Structures are given as C-alpha cells and as structure tokens.
Amino acid sequence: MFDMAIDKVLHSGERHFHLQLQWRSEHRRVVLLGGSGAGKTLTLKAIAGLLQPDAGHIRVAGRALFDAAQGINLTPQQRHVGYVFQDYALFPHLTVRQNIGFGLQRGWRNPRPRVRHPEVDQWLEALHIEPLAEQMPHQLSGGQRQRVALARALAAQPGALLLDEPFSALDPALRQALRDELDSLQRRLQLPMILITHDPEDARQLGDHIIHLQDGQVLREELAGAPGARQIRPERASASSGVPHVRSALPVAT
Numbered sequence: 657m658f659d660m661a662i663d664k665v666l667h668s669g670e671r672h673f674h675l676q677l678q679w680r681s682e683h684r685r686v687v688l689l690g691g692s693g694a695g696k697t698l699t700l701k702a703i704a705g706l707l708q709p710d711a712g713h714i715r716v717a718g719r720a721l722f723d724a725a726q727g728i729n730l731t732p733q734q735r736h737v738g739y740v741f742q743d744y745a746l747f748p749h750l751t752v753r754q755n756i757g758f759g760l761q762r763g764w765r766n767p768r769p770r771v772r773h774p775e776v777d778q779w780l781e782a783l784h785i786e787p788l789a790e791q792m793p794h795q796l797s798g799g800q801r802q803r804v805a806l807a808r809a810l811a812a813q814p815g816a817l818l819l820d821e822p823f824s825a826l827d828p829a830l831r832q833a834l835r836d837e838l839d840s841l842q843r844r845l846q847l848p849m850i851l852i853t854h855d856p857e858d859a860r861q862l863g864d865h866i867i868h869l870q871d872g873q874v875l876r877e878e879l880a881g882a883p884g885a886r887q888i889r890p891e892r893a894s895a896s897s898g899v900p901h902v903r904s905a906l907p908v909a910t
C-alpha cells in the first residue's frame with residue numbers, strides 16, 4: 657500500500673535536520689507516531705509533494721509519486737492525495753460549501769456561490785455539517801472546522817488521505833468523538849490513510865501499522881492484530897525513547 661525510502665537534509669543557519677526514513681506497509685491505516693521535531697510533518701509533506709527529497713522513492717497503492725533514480729516527481733495535484741493540515745487551512749473568504757467544493761472546479765479562485773456540486777452535499781451530510789453549509793470558517797468551532805477540512809479532502813476523491821495531527825486542536829471529549837468518526841469513516845471508505853500524531857491514543861485506535869519516528873528516523877514499528885501487537889523492527893539500540901509506548905491490544909486490522 658505504502659512504500660517509501662527518503663533522504664533529505666534541511667539546513668537553517670547553523671542547524672541541520674536529516675530526514676532518513678525507510679518503511680513500507682501493506683496496511684491501509686498507518687500512523688506515524690513521534691514527539692516534537694521527529695520529522696512527522698516533513699514526511700507527510702514529502703508524500704504530498706510539498707517537499708522534494710534529495711534521494712529515494714515514494715509509492716502509494718503501487719503508484720510512484722516520487723522516484724529520484726527514475727526522475728519521477730509528480731506535482732501535488734497529480735498525486736491525488738488528500739491532505740488535512742494541522743490548522744485545517746480553510747479558505748477564510750469562502751463558505752463551508754465553497755471550501756469543500758474548492759477542488760472540484762478548475763481555476764476556482766473565486767467560486768460562484770450558486771454553483772452546486774452533488775458531491776459537496778454528500779460530504780456535508782457524511783460529516784454532519786449540512787446546517788453549516790453557508791457559514792464562514794471564522795463562525796465555526798474547532799471540531800466543525802476539522803470536519804470541513806476532512807470533507808474538503810475527501811470531496812476531491814483522493815487515492816489516499818494524509819492527516820497532520822487532526823485532533824490536536826480539540827478538547828479531549830471532542831477529540832475522542834472525532835477520532836471515532838474518522839475511524840468509522842475510514843472503515844466505510846477503505847481509503848488508505850497515513851496519520852501523524854504525538855498522541856498514542858490516536859495510534860492505538862487508528863493505526864494498524866504504527867511507525868515510531870525519532871530524530872528523522874524510524875525508531876521501531878508495530879503491527880496491530882491478534883494476539884497482540886507485533887514488533888517488526890527492533891528499537892534502535894542507541895536511541896533513547898522519547899516516544900510513549902503504544903498499548904499492545906490494538907484493534908484488528910481490516
């Protein structure tokens with residue numbers, strides 16, 4: 657389902673960060689788990705085409721999105737992956753309906769309010785936000801914004817969904833409610849998904865394959881499923897684990 661090996665060095669002043677990751681997964685629900693500065697967002701950006709690795713490859717569902725050796729580097733649009741940003745990145749001057757439909761009309765910089773897309777109504781309904789269709793983003797709560805961002809990503813019919821800390825801006829009760837919603841939505845759609853988070857609870861519920869990142873590298877990996885989590889790559893001997901351990905009784909992969 658996913659196969660990536662990437663190498664990227666980023667410089668800022670005297671500092672540099674080396675992202676050097678290699679992992680693959682046959683699972684549709686992958687969680688990249690790690691503390692602050694582990695390289696989670698950079699990894700997601702590389703998959704989305706927002707960051708070009710120096711070397712390596714990225715394949716999603718058998719399709720090469722990037723391959724340095726073969727000279728392949730698809731644009732973000734060509735990759736057909738939905739990206740839900742941590743701050744949701746809704747267009748402030750567009751209504752909820754226009755935000756969700758944004759990707760459905762080419763060159764839709766100033767979408768006409770009267771243009772109706774049936775897909776938009778479908779996602780408004782699926783995410784339980786029909787009553788908010790004509791609201792502006794600043795009139796929404798954090799949870800409502802998150803639903804709009806998810807609906808916008810899904811409306812473009814992506815081949816995979818990338819989620820950057822989707823619940824971090826929400827209070828604990830809402831976080832669990834939206835985690836449950838994403839859980840059942842993903843199971844319904846069977847859409848390949850990579851979610852990045854620092855919260856082990858997100859990984860426990862939404863990850864069939866959990867990849868622990870630290871300092872730009874894979875620290876260890878776990879697979880969900882009976883009789884318990886299976887460690888498929890030993891922890892790096894030299895690394896001190898700043899990442900909380902994930903409970904072993906993970907949901908069974910579907």
Ligand SMILES: Nc1ncnc2c1ncn2[C@@H]1O[C@H](COP(=O)(O)OP(=O)(O)OP(=O)(O)O)[C@@H](O)[C@H]1O
Pocket residue numbers: 666667668672673690691692693694695696697698699854
């Ligand atoms: N453009 C850049 N130039 C140089 N260094 C960068 C750049 N972008 C990110 N970094 C560094 O790369 C490291 C990893 O960043 P990244 O945003 O991927 O972390 P993260 O795991 O998503 O952390 P957080 O959970 O805090 O968002 C950080 O140390 C960051 O300072």
